[in-house]
Amino acid sequence: xxxxxxxxxxxxxxxxxxxxxxxxxxxxxxxxxxxxxxxxxxxxxxxxxxxxxxxxxxxxxxxxxxxxxxxxxxxxxxxxxxxxxxxxxxxxxxxxxxxxxxxxxxxxxxxxxxxxxxxxxxxxxxxxxxxxxxxxxxxxxxxxxxxxxxxxxxxxxxxxxxxxxxxxxxxxxxxxxxxxxxxxxxxxxxxxxxxxxxxxxxxxxxxxxxxxxxxxxxxxxxxxxxxxxxxxxxxxxxxxxxxxxxxxxxxxxxxxxxxxxxxxxxxxxxxxxxxxxxxxxxxxxxxxxxxxxxxxx
Numbered sequence: 001x002x003x004x005x006x007x008x009x010x011x012x013x014x015x016x017x018x019x020x021x022x023x024x025x026x027x028x029x030x031x032x033x034x035x036x037x038x039x040x041x042x043x044x045x046x047x048x049x050x051x052x053x054x055x056x057x058x059x060x061x062x063x064x065x066x067x068x069x070x071x072x073x074x075x076x077x078x079x080x081x082x083x084x085x086x087x088x089x090x091x092x093x094x095x096x097x098x099x100x101x102x103x104x105x106x107x108x109x110x111x112x113x114x115x116x117x118x119x120x121x122x123x124x125x126x127x128x129x130x131x132x133x134x135x136x137x138x139x140x141x142x143x144x145x146x147x148x149x150x151x152x153x154x155x156x157x158x159x160x161x162x163x164x165x166x167x168x169x170x171x172x173x174x175x176x177x178x179x180x181x182x183x184x185x186x187x188x189x190x191x192x193x194x195x196x197x198x199x200x201x202x203x204x205x206x207x208x209x210x211x212x213x214x215x216x217x218x219x220x221x222x223x224x225x226x227x228x229x230x231x232x233x234x235x236x237x238x239x240x241x242x243x244x245x246x247x248x249x250x251x252x253x254x255x256x257x258x259x260x261x262x263x264x265x266x267x268x269x270x271x272x273x274x275x276x277x278x279x280x281x282x283x284x285x286x287x288x289x290x291x292x293x294x295x296x297x
Contacts, residue, residue: 005087005169006030006087006088006116006169006173006176007030007031007087008030008031008032008033008085008086008087008088009025009030009031009032009033009086009087009088009089009090010032010033010034010035010083010086010088010089010090011025011032011033011034011035011089011090011091011092012034012035012083012089012090012091012092012093012103013034013035013036013091013092013093013094014034014036014041014042014044014045014046014076015045015092015093016146016147017092017120017144017146017148018034018045018092018093018120019034019045019046019048019049019148020144020146020147020148020149021090021092021120021144021148022034022045022046022049022074023049023052023053023070023148023149024148024149024177024178024179025177026049026070026071026073026074027053027062027066027070027177028176028177028178029073030073030177031073031075032073032074032075033074033075033076033077033082033083033086034046034074034075034076034077035076035077035078035079035080035082035083036076036077036078037078038078039076039078042076042077042078043076045076046071046074046076049070049071049074050067050071052149053067053070053071054067080103080106080107080110081110083107083111084107084110084111084112085111085112086111086115087114087115087116088115088116088118088169088173089107089111089115089116089117089118090118090119090120090142091103091104091117091118091119091120091121091129092120092144095121095122095123095124095242095245095246095249097124097128097129100119100121100124100129101128101129101132104117104129104132104133104139105132105133108132108133108134108135113135114138115135115138116138116139116140116166116169116170117129117130117133117135117138117139117140118139118140118141118142118170119139119140119141119142119143119157120141120142120143120144121141121143122143122189122190122193122246123188123189123193123245123246123249123250124188124249125159125186125187125188125253126139126140126141126157126158126159126162126186127159127160127161127186130159130161130162131161136159136161136162137161137162137163137166138162138163138166139159139161139162139166140156140157140158140159140162140166140167140170141155141156141157141158141159141184141186141190142154142155142156142157142170142173142174143155143157143184143190143192144179145192146237146238152178152179152180153179153180153181153182153192154174154179154180154181154182155181155182155184155190155191155192156170156171156174156181156182156183156184157184157185157186157190158183158184158185158186159186160186162186167183171183187253188249188250188253188254189246189250193246193250194250197243197246197247197250197259198258198259199231200231200234200235200238200243201247201258201259201260201261201262201265202231202258203217203221203230203231203232203235204232204235204262204264204265205262207232207264207282207297208262208263208264208297210297213292214232214282214283214292214293215292217230217231217232218230218231218232218233232282232283233282233283233290235275235281235282236275236276236281236282236283236285236290237275237276238275239274239275239276239277240265240268240269240273240274240275240281241269241274241275243261243265244261244265244266244269247259247260247261247265248261264295264297268281268282268295273293280293281293282295
């Protein structure tokens with residue numbers, strides 16, 4: 001099977017990543033059905049997609065007809081059974097292997113033999129999901145980056161069980177939705193997070209050890225290394241809870257100190273300082289512009 005034989009795409013989860021995947025697939029011409037645990041969740045996600053596409057119309061990046069055509073290709077559901085005739089199913093749910101595997105086991109029983117299962121996991125190994133199914137050769141990683149409609153990269157992850165046909169189809173699919181794919185082996189973190197997570201955790205350790213302030217650490221990496229945002233700002237953007245969970249998974253996989261979450265990150269996670277999405281993390285977002293938090297260090 002090649003990407004030009006994929007007509008219907010299923011997406012599991014309509015959070016930040018899932019809704020973005022739904023959008024780019026619909027814009028690329030695919031029929032998309034998104035599954036959520038509650039109807040209100042996918043309806044809210046679809047409203048956000050509609051708003052994002054309207055902004056694209058206002059900026060004359062797409063036509064009003066293109067916007068409506070994309071929305072018409074999108075369907076929401078709370079039933080896994082409604083994904084039974086999808087050619088490709090991409091999961092974008094919480095980084096919990098038990099939750100992912102439960103869905104893939106159920107879908108494995110109802111989907112036709114040709115259906116490919118893909119995971120948007122950023123830290124778990126794909127083979128853990130492949131092993132739960134009767135089609136390990138048709139399970140692959142498709143790791144998109146946030147925000148999905150803007151970020152060009154997709155890591156196409158080949159597990160030791162993934163067939164060449166499945167990998168090639170996933171690669172062509174990534175290109176068909178306007179992304180630049182790179183090939184990655186099925187190691188926890190793949191390419192980007194394998195390098196990025198130690199960098200982010202190192203910034204937290206630097207703050208913890210009093211090397212510099214929140215603002216100066218961020219300015220140092222922005223103006224010294226040309227990064228578009230500093231590591232602590234990036235942590236707030238990604239989510240303190242998300243990074244903490246990824247670090248735990250990667251440390252469990254590699255048992256290397258560079259992947260161990262610093263005590264400060266754990267404390268912020270426990271305190272609910274999860275970053276931009278909750279209004280506070282390393283920065284306080286309650287005012288007109290972000291200001292560094294007083295973390296009593």
